[in-house]
Amino acid sequence: MKLNYLQLCNFRQFYNKTPQIKFASGERNTTVIYGNNGAGKTTILNAFTWVLYERFTSAFASPELLVNQRAITEANLEQAVECWVELQFEHDRKLYQIKRKCYANKISDIEVKYTPTKLFMLVAGDDGRWYTPLEAAEDIIERILPASLHQYFFFDGERIDSFFRHNQEYSIAEDTKELLGVKILDRAIEHLKKAKRTLQEELQELGDARTKELVSRQIKLEQDIESLKQELKDNITKVQQLEQHKLHLSRQLLDVSGADKIQQLKTKLVSQQKNLKKDLIQSKIKLKKILSQTSHTVFLDNISDRFITLLQNLRDRGQLSSGVKQEFIQQLLDRQSCICGSTLIPETNTYNNVKSWLKKVELKNIEESAIRLETQVTKIEFQTSDFWQQLDQQQAEINHQYLEINRLEAEINSANKQLKTYPNRDIQQLQQQIEQIEAEIKNLILEQGVNQQQQSDRAEQLHQLIKQITQHKLTENKQQIAQRRISAAQESIIRLNEVRTLLEKQFRLALEQKVQEIFSFISFTPYTPKLSNNYELTLVQNIAGVEVPVAASTGENQILSLSFIGGIIDRVRQWSQQNTLVGYDSSTFPIVMDSPFGSLDQIYRQQVAKAIPELANQLIILATKTQWRGEVQTETKSRIGQEYVLTYYSPKTDCKPDWLDLEQQNYSLVRHSLNNFEYTEIVTIKYQCKS
Amino acid sequence: MKNNRQSSNPDLSSIQEPITSASPEVKDIIEQVLQLEKDKLYLKTPRNINEDILNIIKKVVQ
Numbered sequence: 025m026k027l028n029y030l031q032l033c034n035f036r037q038f039y040n041k042t043p044q045i046k047f048a049s050g051e052r053n054t055t056v057i058y059g060n061n062g063a064g065k066t067t068i069l070n071a072f073t074w075v076l077y078e079r080f081t082s083a084f085a086s087p088e089l090l091v092n093q094r095a096i097t098e099a100n101l102e103q104a105v106e107c108w109v110e111l112q113f114e115h116d117r118k119l120y121q122i123k124r125k126c127y128a129n130k131i132s133d134i135e136v137k138y139t140p141t142k143l144f145m146l147v148a149g150d151d152g153r154w155y156t157p158l159e160a161a162e163d164i165i166e167r168i169l170p171a172s173l174h175q176y177f178f179f180d181g182e183r184i185d186s187f188f189r190h191n192q193e194y195s196i197a198e199d200t201k202e203l204l205g206v207k208i209l210d211r212a213i214e215h216l217k218k219a220k221r222t223l224q225e226e227l228q229e230l231g232d233a234r235t236k237e238l239v240s241r242q243i244k245l246e247q248d249i250e251s252l253k254q255e256l257k258d259n260i261t262k263v264q265q266l267e268q269h270k271l272h273l274s275r276q277l278l279d280v281s282g283a284d285k286i287q288q289l290k291t292k293l294v295s296q297q298k299n300l301k302k303d304l305i306q307s308k309i310k311l312k313k314i315l316s317q318t319s320h321t322v323f324l325d326n327i328s329d330r331f332i333t334l335l336q337n338l339r340d341r342g343q344l345s346s347g348v349k350q351e352f353i354q355q356l357l358d359r360q361s362c363i364c365g366s367t368l369i370p371e372t373n374t375y376n377n378v379k380s381w382l383k384k385v386e387l388k389n390i391e392e393s394a395i396r397l398e399t400q401v402t403k404i405e406f407q408t409s410d411f412w413q414q415l416d417q418q419q420a421e422i423n424h425q426y427l428e429i430n431r432l433e434a435e436i437n438s439a440n441k442q443l444k445t446y447p448n449r450d451i452q453q454l455q456q457q458i459e460q461i462e463a464e465i466k467n468l469i470l471e472q473g474v475n476q477q478q479q480s481d482r483a484e485q486l487h488q489l490i491k492q493i494t495q496h497k498l499t500e501n502k503q504q505i506a507q508r509r510i511s512a513a514q515e516s517i518i519r520l521n522e523v524r525t526l527l528e529k530q531f532r533l534a535l536e537q538k539v540q541e542i543f544s545f546i547s548f549t550p551y552t553p554k555l556s557n558n559y560e561l562t563l564v565q566n567i568a569g570v571e572v573p574v575a576a577s578t579g580e581n582q583i584l585s586l587s588f589i590g591g592i593i594d595r596v597r598q599w600s601q602q603n604t605l606v607g608y609d610s611s612t613f614p615i616v617m618d619s620p621f622g623s624l625d626q627i628y629r630q631q632v633a634k635a636i637p638e639l640a641n642q643l644i645i646l647a648t649k650t651q652w653r654g655e656v657q658t659e660t661k662s663r664i665g666q667e668y669v670l671t672y673y674s675p676k677t678d679c680k681p682d683w684l685d686l687e688q689q690n691y692s693l694v695r696h697s698l699n700n701f702e703y704t705e706i707v708t709i710k711y712q713c714k715s
Numbered sequence: 716m717k718n719n720r721q722s723s724n725p726d727l728s729s730i731q732e733p734i735t736s737a738s739p740e741v742k743d744i745i746e747q748v749l750q751l752e753k754d755k756l757y758l759k760t761p762r763n764i765n766e767d768i769l770n771i772i773k774k775v776v777q
Contacts, residue, residue, distance in 0.1 A: 098730060208752045211761075219768040508775045515741045516748065522733035534727055572716060595727070602728045605749050 025169050027614050027642055028112040028119075030075075033178075034092040035107055036067040037672075039703040047614075047644060047663025055634045056652065056660075057706075058684055059670030060693045064704040065646035068670075069618040071179050074111040075124045077171045082617070083180050088138070091128035095700040096136055104129045115168050117324060117471075119148040122161060169613075172199050176589050177613060177640075181620040185581035192360070197559035203596050204531060205606050209524045213517055220513035227326045227506040245486045250481060262470050264558055264648045271573075273454050278575060283443060283451045288572070290439040295570045297432040304425045312419045318411040321404050328401045335394055344553035346392045353381045407423065420451045523606060531595065532559070539584075546583050546631040551576070553584055561588055579624050587630060589615065590639035597641075615640035621651050630655040637663040649684050649693065665711035673697035740775050746770045 029044040045068075048055045059065045070084045080087045091107040099105045108125040126141040145161035146154045157164060169177065176199075199205070204581055221243070228239050277287040338344045356378055360368045366373045443455035493507070536555040543553045551563040551574050561584060565570040576584065593613045604664045620636070633656040636644050643663075645652075669691040683692040686709055697703065734745050748768055755761035 074775070163758070205753075208749060208756060211764075212745075212748045212752045215752070215764050218765045219772055220768055223766070223772065233749050505776065508773050512740050512744055512776050515737065516744045519733040519737050519741065519745060525732060526730045526733070530727060530730055599727050605731055605734055605746060691734055 026612055027409060028114060029642070030068070030108045031067075031072060032071055033070055033108045033110075034093060034095040034105060035090065035109055037064045037702065037704040038067070038095045039092050039701070040682055043708060045668055045706060046666055047642060049422065049642050050657070050665070052663055052665030053641060054637050054645065054660055054663040055666040056647065056651065056664055057670060058644045058647060058649055058691075058693070059704070060672055060682060063670040063672040064691060065618050066180070068646055069180065069616055071456065072616055073174060074141075075111045075122055075143075076165055076169070077174055077629075080123065080142075080169070080179050081173070081178070081618075083182075083183065088643075090126065091136075092703070094128060094699075094703055096319060097129055097701070101132065104493045105186040117150065118439070120164070120168075121146045121148075121154070122165070154461045168203055170199075173203055173417065176592060178616045179589075180618045181582070182618075184585035185578045197557075200535075201528070201593060204599055206524065206527065209520055209606060213520050213524070216513055216520070217516050220510055221515065222629055223358060223472040223510045223513060227503065227510065230503050230506055234496055238496060239423055240487060242486065242489050242493065243491065245257070249482045249486065252479045252482065256472060256479070259468050259472050263465055263472075266461050266465050266468070268560065269557075270458055270465075272621070273458050273461070275573070275575070277451065277454050277458075278573075279441065280448065280451055280454075283446055286439050286442050286446075287632055290443075291572055292434050292435060292567075292570055293432050293439065295572075297429060297436065300425060300429050300432065304422065304429065307418060307422050307425060311415075311422065314411070314414050314418060315648060317321075318407060318414075321408045321411055324404050325408065328404050331401050332398065335398060338394075340578060342474070345396055353378060365510045366410055380564065391540060419461070454596065456658065471698045501550040505650060525558070529607070531540050531599065533597075535591050535595045538594050539587045542587040542590045542635060546587065546628065546635055547580065548627065549580065551580070579628060582624060583628065583632070586636070593640055612641040614642040614644065616646075618646045618653060620645050621649060621656070626655060630659055669693065669707045671695060671702070671705045671707055673703050673705070676703055743775045744772055747775070 026049055027047045029045045029078045031042055032038045033041045045057070056069060057065065066081070066083050070080050070087075073079045073081060074090075074344040078365060091105055095107075104127040106125060106127055110121065110123040110125055112119065112121045112277055116118070123144045124141050125144065129137040129139070131137055132356065137550065143158055143161045147157050147164075148154045149185060165171075192306060199397055224239055224243055228236050231239065254514045274287060274291070278284050313441045335344070355376070356362055360370075360375075362368055362374065362378060366374055368545075369376055440459070444459075446452055446455075536553070539555060539561070543551075551565050552571075554562050554564050554571070556562070562576040563576045563580065563584060564572045566572075572677060574580075593615070597613070609642075615636070621632060629651075637660060665684070671692045672694050673696070674694060675697045677696065679694060679696055681696070683695055684691045689709070691709065734742060735768060737745065748771060751764065751767055751771070754757075
């Protein structure tokens with residue numbers, strides 16, 4: 025979505041029609057709108073969310089009073105005052121013009137009736153002709169930028185720190201997946217399953233009694249597996265919720281003074297214990313490897329002794345070595361003369377006698393092998409002692425790890441006990457709750473194991489059944505085709521599921537990486553953002569190799585949210601460019617930010633100002649002159665393409681005028697209103713050097 | 716904005732691999748189904764989508 029312009033008419037403090045606010049794009053992609061408090065910055069942000077989704081941000085007071093007061097006052101009785109917002113944007117080479125309209129009907133001087141709002145849309149294609157689309161305007165907008173995601177693109181900078189703290193209302197994970205087009209995959213899988221079922225029913229109709237029976241068993245098994253999968257999914261969600269709750273409680277513990285030290289210690293211990301358990305698993309694998317590779321040597325002691333003796337006996341009896349080399353006999357035969365002096369003429373008895381030695385000396389190879397075997401067998405003795413040594417070592421290590429784990433467990437228990445008996449009711453209760461949750465999680469994980477076992481049993485049964493169905497002779501051609509179609513549908517489902525799994529995993533990793541990148545660019549803290557499986561974003565600090573959660577400040581949370589938004593935009597863009605099959609076609613996103621710097625200090629403001637024009641394709645900033653002063657202005661100068669000033673007219677006679685100096689020009693921010701009405705005008709800043 | 720905290724580079728381009736490596740028939744079905752779903756995504760309950768998908772499979776596998 026590329027925003028072209030916004031225009032308002034009698035919308036809140038904007039009296040009558042405003043000029044079009046045109047938005048910069050391309051190299052200079054930033055549009056700045058300056059205004060003092062109350063001048064209408066939040067109104068402009070809400071003009072976007074209203075025209076697109078008929079929604080308002082939480083900072084927008086009295087959303088029911090949308091129509092400009094001056095327009096209502098000036099209107100005659102029974103006259104309807106129109107109020108609208110018009111937005112033009114481009115998407116996928118089409119031009120969209122949307123307008124949301126409502127009326128205020130003046131019944132009497134004190135009573136005004138508002139009509140429901142109505143959305144109009146016009147679309148222009150390559151030929152430039154405008155037409156009304158056949159689909160509902162809301163549906164088209166929903167496809168271009170889903171309403172559930174709008175808070176990522178239109179937001180109040182002062183409130184973004186709470187994005188990840190109050191995420192009960194909406195799930196960031198779900199929203200993000202929607203932006204990636206996971207819904208497309210889910211729907212495709214769901215509908216393919218239905219199609220497969222229909223195909224199976226068709227086969228049942230076509231097939232003989234045996235086929236019918238097999239197919240109905242298959243359907244039953246598949247349904248079983250489906251419901252088991254659903255159960256498992258619910259279970260996993262429940263565990264995730266509980267883990268989150270636990271985390272939340274643990275954080276609360278961190279916040280309670282006095283308990284924070286114990287809680288920190290506990291977090292560290294738990295993490296150490298986790299690592300140790302991993303090491304233990306590795307050690308056990310190593311032990312098993314040693315056992316399977318060399319343990320047999322223990323039983324070879326007696327056998328190898330016997331082998332050596334046997335070999336010695338053979339050698340003593342001369343059955344191993346002839347003492348004569350093959351080459352020597354060959355030479356005698358070639359020379360036709362024996363060492364005793366007799367002539368060796370082929371095919372004579374003497375010749376054949378000497379020749380028969382050739383066979384005897386073939387023993388040479390046997391002797392060589394015997395020597396090789398002897399060396400190997402002698403080695404076994406050493407291997408055995410080596411094996412015992414390794415075994416002892418590995419077992420000692422495992423024992424040590426067990427001891428260490430026990431020690432940590434004891435320490436964790438003692439920390440738990442300390443928390444439970446801490447002379448503070450709140451802490452005690454928190455700890456008790458945490459323990460309850462832990463017990464619940466343990467049970468759920470046990471259930472997961474049972475479920476997985478059942479699933480793999482069913483899968484095996486299904487595998488056998490499918491084999492039987494395939495083997496069962498499909499006599500008729502029609503049946504064969506039906507079976508092939510079912511297989512193709514099944515294969516499609518499997519592959520789409522694979523894509524979905526890959527997408528969830530890879531995208532989260534890629535997103536986490538980008539968020540970390542942006543965060544470390546803006547922030548000077550040593551903290552690292554971490555993105556959990558359900559897209560919960562937290563800050564951690566690495567203390568001596570252990571990741572410890574950080575209680576982030578408001579400023580850090582704001583930067584974290586900004587990094588997340590930037591990360592989402594970047595990765596979704598990358599995703600839709602690289603993957604044409606799945607996902608939406610849109611890869612350009614605007615960001616509209618009210619009060620972009622919230623409560624950030626100078627250095628952070630400067631870093632954010634450097635980073636944000638890079639994040640979005642288009643950036644629209646609504647700021648006061650103090651928020652935009654000095655370093656921020658310098659940082660963004662090369663990126664600004666359009667600037668506007670909101671001039672606020674105050675009816676107060678003693679109002680203090682205020683202004684903004686830009687490029688040696690003076691623009692009013694606050695002026696005295698001559699007609700006793702309060703309203704705002706939009707002034708375009710123009711200067712020569714701007715393209 | 717160089718990142719030095721994480722050395723691995725998560726690859727987004729390999730995600731579609733299960734589709735691209737499928738047999739021509741399956742690939743064809745998946746591509747057509749995804750396009751259809753994309754087109755009808757804005758509808759809460761897409762009408763006739765089950766029949767449409769059935770037809771895609773029947774047309775591709777003959």
